[in-house]
Every structure is written in structure tokens, then in C-alpha cells.
Amino acid sequence: MITTQQGKLYKTMILAALVSLVLFFSFQTTVYSSDIPEVRVAISLQQNFLELSFDSGYNLVNAEEDVPLALPGGKYKLSNANGLIEILDGQGHCLGLYSDPLYLEPFSEETSGSSFFSIDNACYGQKYRGMLEIFLDGGTLRAINILDPESYLKGVLPREMPPSWGDYGGMEALKAQAVAARTYALDNMNRQRHDNFHLCDTQHCQVYAGIGCETENTNRALEETRGEILTFNSNIIELFYHATNGGYTELPQNVWTSSLPCYAAVPDPFDDPSNPLGLSNFTEHSYARWETEVPLNALGFLLADGRTGENAVERVYVASVFPSGRVQELVIRGTEGQTVSLFKEKARTALGLKSQLYTVDDEPKSSVWIVSRLYGAEKKEHFSGLKGKCARDGYNTLRTLDEGSYVVQGKEAKGSVPYLSLTIKGLGWGHGIGMSQNGAYNRSKAGQVYEEILSFYYPGTEMEKIY
């Protein structure tokens, strides 16, 4: 027999379930209209659990049961419990074990636009818009932020270009970067570089840091270019950009192997550190001109016989350059006459240089180098004031050192070793293909609009508004 009170309770429960169900389905169909693609971004977690918190209520929806678990504002911890997902509240009480996938969604459609949740153990950001899918991938807990591309890009753009540029005449550069980031993201989504999600939140796909990094300038740049991407023959282009080109753009085939449409190798007076146009408010990128010293003996491993030591390399010279001045072939000659050629990008990366646009001082000079040959832990020495000097790390990669102090470890670590070194002078930072961010900034300050900026760096492309 059902008492009146019990009957009321059952009715309320059934009603609540129905309302939740209606809300669930209406949320699915109305928040993301069919013509706007949904972006699935994997949030990198610091541990194999998920620490969630939010102020207002969210529903946790399990696809099988269809009845949401209503979570009021607070803290929650989700973790793998033998193939199920265990949910603990802020006091450590277990709220249940659920099979995956689970979806974290705002209570109602009205609040979905303004509500956000935090992932307290996220690596690159904390507060996020949209919803979250949670599932187990071979025992690893995955958190996938599902949201519309514009909301996603709001958490990307500030990490790609300084938002403050917008306050100094650079709004059109931010808008050009907004179109570039959108084009890059949508192209990347089509490439399916990941299983189960479109994009990761690291540099591999573009750093995404959620709401915490959003700024007024970058949000405005996105709003004013909403849905706009660059296409060629109606296809999204494979888009590249970089920090500063040193005064000349580059073709993909002069850096890698294959060519692509929509790229050109032409002078860029708006990013040439000599400022040939005499612009009064010209900004020179801090890496537009650089100089580094490379010890000859550190290049011995590049020789075919892998000889190292003081007398392995005799000379290093540029054998040919592209019209831009970027190195096409760099030759390393050993003391026994053996030579090795490094082509294109290798002529930059093997030496750990900022760009491929450089010259080598042919006369080696004597320098002092800090060398660590073995990566052991027996001997440690501190060195400081090494900015601009070169050293091999434990992975045998040559790098230019930044300001700071260093610890040298290893059985054969030597504090001061005199070696012959080369002076290399270069221009630019990055591959030089496509848009130079610094060039875009100078163009914006000189009055160019973002369409002009993009058509210079991506000639032949069209701007298409896809939503």
C-alpha cells in the first residue's frame, strides 16, 4: 500500500527523472547547433584521477542509466576502481561506482553559457567551459572537454600571441592569429592525430588553458572573426606560422621536403630588423638578431665515423643558400678530410639554432666550454653566466644555454676546457613559413587589416566563414 506521502515522493522522483531526461536531450541538441563542429579536447591531468570543483550544480550523466546524478556545488574526486569510475565527494564519501563514459553537464540550458567547472589537477589550465566526458582508456582516466570551437579558441589564442599587443595597435594581428589558430585547429581535427578525441591541450596540437587565460582582447579578436578560416580550392589549408622571419619568408620545401600551395618566399620589410621602411613604431623581436658560439668538437658526432674529441672537426661552412639567405647545405669537414653535409632544417636543428637564416664565421676561435660527456651523478659543479654558450645535454642534444646557473654531472665532467669554436650569426626565430607573428604586429600597427596581413603571408588563399 502506498501512503499519500510516499505517493508524492514517487511522483516527484518520476517527474525529476523525466525533467532531467528532457533537459539532457534538449541540451544535446540545442547548445551545439548542427552546423558548428564540436571540439573534443583531452585535458592533461597531473595524476591518474580527476579533481573536479564548481560553484553551481552539474549533472553527471551515465549513458546506460540515463538518470543523471545531480551534483551540487563542491569538490569531487573521480578515479579508476577496477574498471569502474568511483565518485567521492569533498568529505571522501563514495557517491557511487559508474561504468564509463560519464558526462558532466550544467544543470540547465540557461546556465550552460555562463557556468564553468574546474579541474584542480589539470596541467595547462583549471577552469573550463562546456561539458566534460570522462572515461577509462586502458586504466588511464581521460577527461575530454567538449565545447564549441570558439569557446575552445578563447583558451588557446592568449597562449599563441601576447594579448597586450591589442593595446598597442596590434588588434588586427590578434585577429589574423585568431583566423590562423581556428584554421589550424579545424585542420588538425580532420587529421585525426589522436584516438577518442580531436586535440590534446599541449603544444602538440596547440596549448589550451581554458577560461583562466582568456583576455578581453583575444576574445574580441575571435568574436570579430567568428567562423572564419583560410581555404584553398575550398579545402582548409595546412597552416604554419612562427615568431619572426628575420626579413624574408620561406617555402615549405626549403625547410622540409614537400611543397604546399599558399606559401611564398619573399622579402618581408615589416619583420626585417633593419626596418627598411623606416617605420616609426617598428617592433624588433628580441630574437630577430642572434649570435651564438658552437664548439667545433661538439659537432664531431655528426661526422660519418662519429669521431669526437679535440681534433675531429676542422671546418664548418655554408655551401649553398636559398634566395631568402636560409642555409640549403652546411658542410662539416673532419680533420682527416671526411665531410658531412646537413641540408635544410637539419642545418638548423643539428646545431640547436634559432633559425635556418644564418652565416658562419669561417675562422674558428678559441673559447672555453663546459663539457659533460657522461650522464652519471658522481661529480657536480656549478657554473653560471653561461647565456649564449653551447653545451650538450644528457641526451646528446646541443643546446644554447639561457641565463642561469647549471649543474654539470658525470665522471668525465670538466669545468673549463679550451676548444675551438665558431661564431654563428643569424636572423629570425622559427622556420619562416607562413605568418610571422612579429611581422603581423608591425603590419597591424602600420594600419593593415587582418585580411591584408593574411593574404600577404598565405597568398592565394580565400577567407571562408563556415558558421
Ligand SMILES: [Zn+2]
Ligand atoms: Zn595533440
